[in-house]
Amino acid sequence: MVVSFFFNPDRTFIGRAQDVVLQWVTIVSGFTLVLGVFSIVRVNGRAVTRRSEDWPFKLATVVSVFAMAIPAMLPVSANTTFGRVFYSIFPQSWSSMFGTGTGSIYDWLFNYLDSPMMETMFAMLAFYIASAAYRAFRARSADATLLLLTAIIVMLWRVPMGEAFLRLFGESIPDYLNMFIMNGFNVAVQRGIIIGAALGAASMSLRVMLGIERTYMGKG
Amino acid sequence: MGFWDKLQHIDRRWIYLLVAIAVFVPMVVVMQFPVEITQEARQLFEAIDELPDSSVVMLTFDYYPSAMAETQPMSIAALRHMFSKDMKVVTLSNIPLGGPSIAERVTREIALEYNKEYGIDFVNLGYKANYVAVMHGLASSIEAIFPSDYSGTPLRDLPLMDKVKNYRDIEFIFVVADNATVDYWISIVNAQYGKPVGSGVTAVVAPKMYSFVDAGQMTGLLGGMKGAAEYERMIGINGSAIRGMDAQSLVHLLVIFFVIVGNVGFFMSRGKDGK
Amino acid sequence: MKNNNPHISVKTIILALSLCLCFSIFSFAQSPDSVNIHPPILTLVGDSTLDIDEGRTLVVAVSAIDLDGTVPVLTAEHLMDSVIFVDSLNGQGSLVFSPGFEQEGDYTVRIIASDGVLADTVTVAIAVNDITVFRTYRLSVLVFMLIFSGAVLLYTRWARQGKKLFVRRIPGIDAVEEAVGRATEMGKPVLFIPGISDIDDIETIAGLAILGRVARITAQYETPLYVPVRYPMILAAGQEVVEQAYLEVGRHDTYDRDTVRYVAGEQFAFTATVNGMMMRDKPAANIYMGAFFAESLLLAETGNAAGSIQIAGTARPEQLPFFIAACDYTLMGEELYAASSYLSHEPLLLGGLKGQDFVKVIIVAVIILGVILMSFDAGEWLKNLFVVP
Numbered sequence: 001m002v003v004s005f006f007f008n009p010d011r012t013f014i015g016r017a018q019d020v021v022l023q024w025v026t027i028v029s030g031f032t033l034v035l036g037v038f039s040i041v042r043v044n045g046r047a048v049t050r051r052s053e054d055w056p057f058k059l060a061t062v063v064s065v066f067a068m069a070i071p072a073m074l075p076v077s078a079n080t081t082f083g084r085v086f087y088s089i090f091p092q093s094w095s096s097m098f099g100t101g102t103g104s105i106y107d108w109l110f111n112y113l114d115s116p117m118m119e120t121m122f123a124m125l126a127f128y129i130a131s132a133a134y135r136a137f138r139a140r141s142a143d144a145t146l147l148l149l150t151a152i153i154v155m156l157w158r159v160p161m162g163e164a165f166l167r168l169f170g171e172s173i174p175d176y177l178n179m180f181i182m183n184g185f186n187v188a189v190q191r192g193i194i195i196g197a198a199l200g201a202a203s204m205s206l207r208v209m210l211g212i213e214r215t216y217m218g219k220g
Numbered sequence: 221m222g223f224w225d226k227l228q229h230i231d232r233r234w235i236y237l238l239v240a241i242a243v244f245v246p247m248v249v250v251m252q253f254p255v256e257i258t259q260e261a262r263q264l265f266e267a268i269d270e271l272p273d274s275s276v277v278m279l280t281f282d283y284y285p286s287a288m289a290e291t292q293p294m295s296i297a298a299l300r301h302m303f304s305k306d307m308k309v310v311t312l313s314n315i316p317l318g319g320p321s322i323a324e325r326v327t328r329e330i331a332l333e334y335n336k337e338y339g340i341d342f343v344n345l346g347y348k349a350n351y352v353a354v355m356h357g358l359a360s361s362i363e364a365i366f367p368s369d370y371s372g373t374p375l376r377d378l379p380l381m382d383k384v385k386n387y388r389d390i391e392f393i394f395v396v397a398d399n400a401t402v403d404y405w406i407s408i409v410n411a412q413y414g415k416p417v418g419s420g421v422t423a424v425v426a427p428k429m430y431s432f433v434d435a436g437q438m439t440g441l442l443g444g445m446k447g448a449a450e451y452e453r454m455i456g457i458n459g460s461a462i463r464g465m466d467a468q469s470l471v472h473l474l475v476i477f478f479v480i481v482g483n484v485g486f487f488m489s490r491g492k493d494g495k
Numbered sequence: 496m497k498n499n500n501p502h503i504s505v506k507t508i509i510l511a512l513s514l515c516l517c518f519s520i521f522s523f524a525q526s527p528d529s530v531n532i533h534p535p536i537l538t539l540v541g542d543s544t545l546d547i548d549e550g551r552t553l554v555v556a557v558s559a560i561d562l563d564g565t566v567p568v569l570t571a572e573h574l575m576d577s578v579i580f581v582d583s584l585n586g587q588g589s590l591v592f593s594p595g596f597e598q599e600g601d602y603t604v605r606i607i608a609s610d611g612v613l614a615d616t617v618t619v620a621i622a623v624n625d626i627t628v629f630r631t632y633r634l635s636v637l638v639f640m641l642i643f644s645g646a647v648l649l650y651t652r653w654a655r656q657g658k659k660l661f662v663r664r665i666p667g668i669d670a671v672e673e674a675v676g677r678a679t680e681m682g683k684p685v686l687f688i689p690g691i692s693d694i695d696d697i698e699t700i701a702g703l704a705i706l707g708r709v710a711r712i713t714a715q716y717e718t719p720l721y722v723p724v725r726y727p728m729i730l731a732a733g734q735e736v737v738e739q740a741y742l743e744v745g746r747h748d749t750y751d752r753d754t755v756r757y758v759a760g761e762q763f764a765f766t767a768t769v770n771g772m773m774m775r776d777k778p779a780a781n782i783y784m785g786a787f788f789a790e791s792l793l794l795a796e797t798g799n800a801a802g803s804i805q806i807a808g809t810a811r812p813e814q815l816p817f818f819i820a821a822c823d824y825t826l827m828g829e830e831l832y833a834a835s836s837y838l839s840h841e842p843l844l845l846g847g848l849k850g851q852d853f854v855k856v857i858i859v860a861v862i863i864l865g866v867i868l869m870s871f872d873a874g875e876w877l878k879n880l881f882v883v884p
């Protein structure tokens with residue numbers, strides 16, 4: 001893929017290699033999903049059969065996996081062979097319940113169970129950041145003091161109430177904060193970290209490609 | 221244990237309770253401080269506003285349902301702006317879990333308000349795996365990547381897609397995301413195909429995006445719910461982001477209060493111990 | 496004598512007919528003018544200045560209307576090779592251009608809409624870009640790659656030859672062994688999360704490499720190790736890594752296949768499960784090494800509440816503040832990639848680190864040079880070296 005980056009896909013096969021490889025990756029990744037389902041069923045199934053601690057929750061996990069997956073995979077019409085066989089057994093009126101379209105079982109479970117649960121977990125961040133800030137933002141050293149002062153200023157600047165408060169000290173203070181903190185220090189630090197991380201990733205990738213780093217494969 | 225030591229080791233559940241109150245109170249007592257517009261948000265707004273009416277723009281729904289509180293107001297405000305200018309909107313998502321269905325629901329709801337017709341004024345392409353391949357593929361042919369839209373209708377049956385074949389036919393790409401897909405929109409679509417890209421991201425991701433705006437690789441930026449509120453203000457609607465600013469303001473002030481109290485306690489207990 | 500003949504003479508009839516004929520001809524001659532008083536209006540759909548790469552296809556659409564109600568006829572002039580123009584006979588037309596690989600250059604095509612008397616034209620300028628086999632405009636990337644690879648390989652070679660290479664201490668990495676030791680003393684497990692991204696993310700590879708090192712230490716001390724993963728491929732790779740580590744220290748009998756377990760595919764479902772593991776099992780040490788997103792603070796705060804010592808490493812700048820606030824040690828950016836080399840103490844891997852640092856020095860020097868040149872408006876050439884289409 002590195003080589004194909006430099007060759008024209010319209011003129012050479014090697015230029016098209018990147019697209020071909022990406023397609024293969026997509027196909028292989030699809031098969032690994034099956035591996036994941038086996039793992040989750042095996043681990044949780046074993047806990048259920050042995051009646052281990054919290055086995056009802058593990059049973060709920062396994063049931064949930066199949067409750068969402070099976071209706072989504074069932075045919076929505078009799079246009080395919082499987083669809084014709086399926087709807088020769090079951091009524092055609094059931095078709096709106098299957099697949100992933102609006103009104104299907106999958107859609108309902110996603111909108112009314114999955115999505116609210118995800119939003120709830122994300123909302124918990126507000127509480128956790130408050131407790132983390134209370135515990136961690138201490139002026140223990142010059143660096144820590146600078147961190148907490150900057151955090152306070154930016155937290156004030158990012159909300160209308162705080163901005164109104166800052167404007168009491170000068171109309172253009174929020175604009176200066178945007179210019180010097182966000183577009184100044186922040187951009188410099190972000191760029192430094194991004195460049196450093198990119199170089200680290202490139203070096204790691206090179207070591208992996210040349211076989212110098214093999215730990216991730218379980219070898220030395 | 222003295223008062224200050226107890227304060228330093230307070231049960232975190234008291235903190236959670238105060239945060240919950242700070243979120244709840246603005247629902248009852250509405251304050252609505254004015255939302256000031258940042259330079260980056262204005263840049264994005266003007267980039268869309270200066271496009272000719274009836275231009276074709278792409279709006280991406282690259283966020284999970286968990287981040288909807290911050291990102292959905294951005295998508296809604298962007299759609300209102302685009303439809304009010306009679307722009308043609310092509311939507312897609314690179315998030316398999318929920319992205320395309322959020323796109324479908326939101327665009328249809330907003331389109332009804334502006335009497336826009338599916339297939340003529342807007343199209344939802346849906347989701348395809350491997351976003352790197354998708355972004356590269358859309359440069360040559362949208363139909364090759366998305367032979368049909370989210371509902372399964374072949375693209376050739378949609379009048380809008382007769383004239384939108386690839387990136388050349390799209391004037392602007394507005395990315396609404398809560399993850400690293402924005403990096404790829406910039407490094408692939410803007411850098412390699414020269415398409416202007418603007419984005420609305422969650423507040424956590426926004427600081428990283430400033431470097432792209434500064435380098436000219438991104439045209440404008442909306443950061444978090446505040447960014448969404450700024451866009452809503454610029455298009456003149458009192459949406460959910462503006463209404464949510466009260467709660468956000470109170471919680472920010474509360475966290476600042478905690479930091480100050482924590483540091484006062486820290487210094488007082490340090491002073492007592494003679495350190 | 497009066498002529499009282501009532502019949503009309505032949506001469507009169509012929510005269511009348513001639514007059515009628517002349518009038519008809521005159522009227523007919525007038526009618527085109529009275530029907531065609533408006534010229535057609537020809538509109539180009541899109542820009543009038545276009546560019547295309549060789550080997551691609553460009554379609555230019557035009558549309559013409561005539562206020563007189565006729566359908567204009569569409570034609571095109573100055574057509575070059577590989578161009579066809581199609582009049583759809585309904586006022587719509589399209590120009591289809593598929594330049595071959597020898598047609599680089601600038602072309603101008605004129606499209607005409609005519610109603611037979613009046614006409615309108617548009618001119619389309621098309622630039623065809625040369626497409627070579629090798630993308631020479633990406634040469635700067637190749638040069639940089641060669642410099643980078645050369646530096647890494649050179650330092651690796653020096654390391655192999657026994658040259659001593661200095662690498663500064665990173666407290667977070669030193670703390671890993673201490674953390675595992677603490678867990679062993681307390682009789683509690685170690686929780687390791689190799690990120691929540693898939694195997695195609697290099698941060699996950701780095702996380703798995705560190706997992707191998709950590710697994711060796713836990714195998715030696717017989718400390719329980721929990722490794723929850725989010726993707727099936729990480730499950731397979733993780734199991735391989737941990738099993739190999741146990742084998743290498745001769746403790747394969749204590750290896751449990753379910754040390755590495757697939758927990759959930761969804762981000763917050765994974766987080767909720769891991770939080771539950773932390774609160775129930777109260778691991779003594781939590782090690783987060785890899786790509787993390789919104790769940791970073793949820794994991795770190797829960798680990799803090801459970802009383803674990805926490806070491807985190809990620810290359811995502813947006814997650815670093817949360818780990819710094821909630822964890823005892825944090826590896827930032829490239830320190831994550833360096834951790835595996837550092838923990839192994841292998842000269843070969845440390846050589847790679849030094850090579851990377853050498854390139855960083857070059858980048859810093861180029862940035863300083865660029866800032867100076869751009870301040871004097873003389874840096875465009877340097878800036879263009881780093882613009883890669």
